[in-house]
Amino acid sequence: MSDSTDVNACHREVLELLPWVINGRASVEERSMVEVHLRECEDCRTEYQFQSALFAKMNNGQVLEPDAARGLERFWERIDQAARATIPALPR
Template sequence: MNTRDGHPEQLLPWYANETLSPEEKADVEQHLAQCEQCRNEVALLKRLREQVQKEEIPSPGEFGFKRLQRAVNQEQRVHSVPPAWWRPALAAAVVVILVQSALLVNLWPGPKPMTPLGVDHDGAVLQITFTPDSTIAQIQKLLERIQGTIIDGPGAIGVYRVRLAMDPVDEREIDRIVTRLRQERQIVTHVSKE
């Protein structure tokens, strides 16, 4: 199983989604039986999912990461600071939810940066649009590989803001990541530095 620190964090969104294979599901359930941390996360993911499903037809303006972020921020006030494993799994869940809503498909027409270059930004942030054909698993893997977390999106034209785990910011490394992403033509249609 794909684990970090022994937690099947990458599988939890799929578990909450009920799309795991029977084998994976059994593995996760075995872990959940003995891990309260992961049980709590599954509960959170399921709540997020229900909340999204209750919505009627999503419109790009109201639907999306912002609202989920609000829901998540409320969670954070109730429970303390989330542990480090929490963010990537949540980002994955957000991608799952957005892809299910076909927003990636609907919002993709073409690339354009959301904010002009040089505007004050939070660390190393890339603006990425994904191809309509890219799968959740592909996006998830890509984000893992660049150690990226979706912090915002999709914008009106399908742009996601992805923060790279990088401290201090290393411009040359960012350039290398951008170059690598531009080669992922099956998944990424556009990538730019913020």
């Protein structure tokens, strides 16, 4: 592989990892690799700053976690609704 292909692959990988680094879900190794690259690449640093600002505005600075219990409750409600819609009423 040529040097330019290696550089392009590295940029692509960093750009794909930026959202995960910003939202805190990247692994330690991924974060480290991105941080090293950002020290050397102004274009990727600019993109990192843009995505960081966007993330902060979307979340008001808070990282939101999914409410698994509420999601499960809604799932069971949908199953119950589907069951009621497909099961005929018993004759009286």
